[in-house]
Amino acid sequence: MENNPAADQGQLEQDQWVQELLDLSEKEQVTPKQLSILRAAIDVFAEKGFSAAATSEIAQKAGVAEGTIFRYYRTKKELLLAIVVPTMSRMIAPFVLRNFSGVLDVPFESYEAFLKAFMLNRLEFVRRNLKIVKILIQEIPFQPALKEQLTENIFEQVLERVTTITEHFKAQGEVIDAPTPAIIRFTISAIVGYLLVRLLLMPEQDWDDEAEIEQTVSFILHGIGGNG
């Protein structure tokens, strides 16, 4: 039951992120114990799913007593939300906050450049938050709190912002004059499709991300139809 933060090198990057996440969300120091609870919870939730995850296992993996978890998070569900809500915010942050990640705000020369930058940016984000994203996707259908977030943020703020961007490029003639919702859906499908295959379905395959992204953006813009 030792707690050796030095050992698990594979998680270093994610730890960094968890720290970031907490700094961001709370602006107050997070105890090492709380951190190891979060890390353990992320692992167990991702591996077993929220319902099937036992707080006893989380405690054990975190190297703390079971009661300690409940000092920080009153219920198991609150622990879930503490992990997942900030990530949800960060996931859509580029669409919501100006000058946040810079991806959407730097005036891109072209739609193509914009799409490439965006894909690369989100790929990096999901890669660094893979487990949390898995948990998030799994639990959205069962957690009203998350559904609400989704509705309020994605369907109201994000869609509006993305619509603006899309119509901007439409006006410039870089995007064809088709219904904006269909364009958005199609574009996001291609991007998300790549992320899923890349990170979840076939993560172990060798990937040349730059080339794949370029290819995908090319498909988005020109399709896969032949000369006919």
Place this chain on the structure above:
Amino acid sequence: MENNPAADQGQLEQDQWVQELLDLSEKEQVTPKQLSILRAAIDVFAEKGFSAAATSEIAQKAGVAEGTIFRYYRTKKELLLAIVVPTMSRMIAPFVLRNFSGVLDVPFESYEAFLKAFMLNRLEFVRRNLKIVKILIQEIPFQPALKEQLTENIFEQVLERVTTITEHFKAQGEVIDAPTPAIIRFTISAIVGYLLVRLLLMPEQDWDDEAEIEQTVSFILHGIGGNG
């Protein structure tokens, strides 16, 4: 807790399907009791998720005793698999079996016609098996049995078949000369993206499926890039 199959007209179609499914998978008669267990299980699994679903609730909804479930399915997990495995098979059936649904075998005049027919066909399939598909997606990460199926069937059989098809159209000049896996991924992303938005994210919206499918196929073939 009566079980009146006549009442729930909305499920008639699905019931029909469940019957089909069972006929197919077992080739032996399915008792009405077993059928109502399956139907109840589909409802509860879809609503609560597998882990959070209680067999007692399933029994209650099915109008049978708790013990009865375990006459037919030795464990809760077996009940899950009995629901989900045949649907998985049917989901990929068009790619695997010849002359099954006919979608892939009728020699289409064009890739475009093929894609449209395929989308419509799968849309109909998912629509009629929505809950089961939900369950399937939810549980794949946690059920090794399903993961295995996925690997063996999708990644070996389906991919091979789809590769063949794609390369056929490539040879005919209807599809550009890009890496086949990327083409496949891109195409399926667009299709699945549509299905998800259409049936899961915004099912209540009014949809003109024919137009949307046409639009999507057009995007797949020619992209969304402007004249530049």
Place this chain on the structure above:
Amino acid sequence: MENNPAADQGQLEQDQWVQELLDLSEKEQVTPKQLSILRAAIDVFAEKGFSAAATSEIAQKAGVAEGTIFRYYRTKKELLLAIVVPTMSRMIAPFVLRNFSGVLDVPFESYEAFLKAFMLNRLEFVRRNLKIVKILIQEIPFQPALKEQLTENIFEQVLERVTTITEHFKAQGEVIDAPTPAIIRFTISAIVGYLLVRLLLMPEQDWDDEAEIEQTVSFILHGIGGNG
């Protein structure tokens, strides 16, 4: 963990009563297991108090699995109420129902005869339900459900009935013309005082109940003042 209903002879009388109680309240057969749960619960609640009583101890004493308790009573509190509410009803039954125990309905020749009969009757009742009465007294302050019962039944029905009786005897000149509430309070105090001392404070002492009751009734009627 054997369950030998024949052995505990001391409880025979009470068992009889528990059976009675349940017959009365449910009019349906009570399983032996349920009965032993009730008996064990009565013992443990009386000994430790409701809050400090562990369902595990009740289960152990009843010779059943802990889960079994919760098949019959959804919560620990429900188990408490199942024990205590019917007794509460029976405790005040003589005041509420006509011809129930007969104590209040037979036209007594005198107030004295009435008081004696009533004391004897209630003494017997409390003696046979001692533990439950203990539990009842203990838990009334903390169980809103019981408080409500108390208010609705005691303060509305019982007081009204007792007032009628008292005023009947007042009219007959057997009771002095003092404020009825004071008379009632005083009378009940004397009776309850005897019951408490007799059964709770000094139960092991040798008691000549008839003589004591006669004495108490005499005090109630003529006081303890000397000839002065």
Place this chain on the structure above:
Amino acid sequence: MENNPAADQGQLEQDQWVQELLDLSEKEQVTPKQLSILRAAIDVFAEKGFSAAATSEIAQKAGVAEGTIFRYYRTKKELLLAIVVPTMSRMIAPFVLRNFSGVLDVPFESYEAFLKAFMLNRLEFVRRNLKIVKILIQEIPFQPALKEQLTENIFEQVLERVTTITEHFKAQGEVIDAPTPAIIRFTISAIVGYLLVRLLLMPEQDWDDEAEIEQTVSFILHGIGGNG
């Protein structure tokens, strides 16, 4: 969670008393923190019952850290006893100590005057220590330490003293020649009955204590029997 002693004027009287109590029992200075722990504990014990009371809630209400309670009282039970034992002593003090409250020592002209003075005195006492008395009554059955006190003090000292007093008045012809224990029981029943109804069962009713006490004493002396 501030603790502003100035605000709760309603408790001023009781606070005063708590101070008294502690001065009495310990003869050493009591810190403000200890005082607020005691006050909070009285509130919580009275409201929830000892077993159901959480030390964390007491700490919170007292405005101290959870650990602080255990600096002063090693266990929760010790805290209970610290509250309840001194009150128990004071409750029976008039019977035990000479010249303490003076109630029993001033040579009363009559048994009647004595009873009235005694009732008024105890009414005042219980009124000012209502919560503690509640706690005391609740916990006597479950705390051997309290039971022991009860046996040793009440049943040995108090009864002896009360017997002496009663027999004194018996000798003077003010009390009839009936068994002393019955007389005592009856008298105390009437007094305690009044206190309970007055302070616990119907505290919100308007009471004319002097008149009620006079009435009650009259009943004790002359009973409620009519001229018959």
Place this chain on the structure above:
DNA sequence: GATGAATGAGTCTTCATTCAT
């Protein structure tokens, strides 16, 4: 075949108590 009572391991959660700071 069908039942549903019974099980008991396992769940999340609480809480009195300790102890390093």
Place this chain on the structure above:
DNA sequence: GATGAATGAAGACTCATTCAT
């Protein structure tokens, strides 16, 4: 002295599974 983070045993309650009827 005072804190409050940490503990871990114990609590009420759930639930998949069994089996006698």
